[in-house]
Amino acid sequence: xxxxxxxxxxxxxxxxxxxxxxxxxxxxxxxxxxxxxxxxxxxxxxxxxxxxxxxxxxxxxxxxxxxxxxxxxxxxxxxxxxxxxxxxxxxxxxxxxxxxxxxxxxxxxxxxxxxxxxx
Amino acid sequence: xxxxxxxxxxxxxxxxxxxxxxxxxxxxxxxxxxxxxxxxxxxxxxxxxxxxxxxxxxxxxxxxxxxxxxxxxxxxxxxxxxxxxxxxxxxxxxxxxxxxxxxxxxxxxxxxxx
Numbered sequence: 001x002x003x004x005x006x007x008x009x010x011x012x013x014x015x016x017x018x019x020x021x022x023x024x025x026x027x028x029x030x031x032x033x034x035x036x037x038x039x040x041x042x043x044x045x046x047x048x049x050x051x052x053x054x055x056x057x058x059x060x061x062x063x064x065x066x067x068x069x070x071x072x073x074x075x076x077x078x079x080x081x082x083x084x085x086x087x088x089x090x091x092x093x094x095x096x097x098x099x100x101x102x103x104x105x106x107x108x109x110x111x112x113x114x115x116x117x118x119x
Numbered sequence: 120x121x122x123x124x125x126x127x128x129x130x131x132x133x134x135x136x137x138x139x140x141x142x143x144x145x146x147x148x149x150x151x152x153x154x155x156x157x158x159x160x161x162x163x164x165x166x167x168x169x170x171x172x173x174x175x176x177x178x179x180x181x182x183x184x185x186x187x188x189x190x191x192x193x194x195x196x197x198x199x200x201x202x203x204x205x206x207x208x209x210x211x212x213x214x215x216x217x218x219x220x221x222x223x224x225x226x227x228x229x230x231x232x233x
Binding site: 004040041042043044045048056090092106107108109110111112113 | 151153155157160161162163164165168207209213220221222223225226228
């Protein structure tokens with residue numbers, strides 16, 4: 001199946017630990033994203049990579065470090081986890097950028113989410 | 120800068136009734152507008168989008184939305200609600216060109232009452 005898949009789906013950990021979430025897309029998209037959805041369902045972009053290059057880096061604590069080994073993968077590593085990091089983290093991808101895409105460049109395909117709970 | 124305002128964090132309708140979810144946007148340049156739906160414990164999926172051309176756009180599951188530039192609105196409608204429409208709906212905006220972000224509204228939870 002063509003999709004955006006992320007692992008793990010659930011992650012429960014203690015404050016101060018380090019954890020990673022992995023994301024892979026087999027859609028052939030050039031651009032990948034990490035979004036954070038808080039308890040009130042508000043979605044906020046964290047990072048975006050285009051062909052392994054970081055293009056969007058919102059105001060996110062530097063405890064969060066994305067890595068894109070290739071354009072099909074985007075991982076998120078979080079150091080020294082805090083209670084406020086508890087959220088659902090969504091990976092997404094899109095076709096890319098440019099006028100040829102007529103807006104499809106901005107259409108996001110989301111993964112199912114990774115629910116992080118920090119105790 | 121761009122932003123989206125969704126009026127009503129919770130909307131309840133009876134099964135078979137009209138669904139109307141409101142979205143107003145702010146953008147300094149012509150916007151691209153989207154509606155996404157999120158079912159419980161799932162990721163978001165695209166319902167419909169407006170880029171250019173026809174201002175009334177049709178999406179999946181019988182939903183449609185109309186871009187009204189004069190009102191800076193992009194309201195989502197469906198003539199007859201089904202129980203399966205119960206979900207969270209997000210309006211989003213982006214613009215053309217360069218590395219543009221997609222900015223989401225706070226979401227509207229649709230409850231369908233049997």
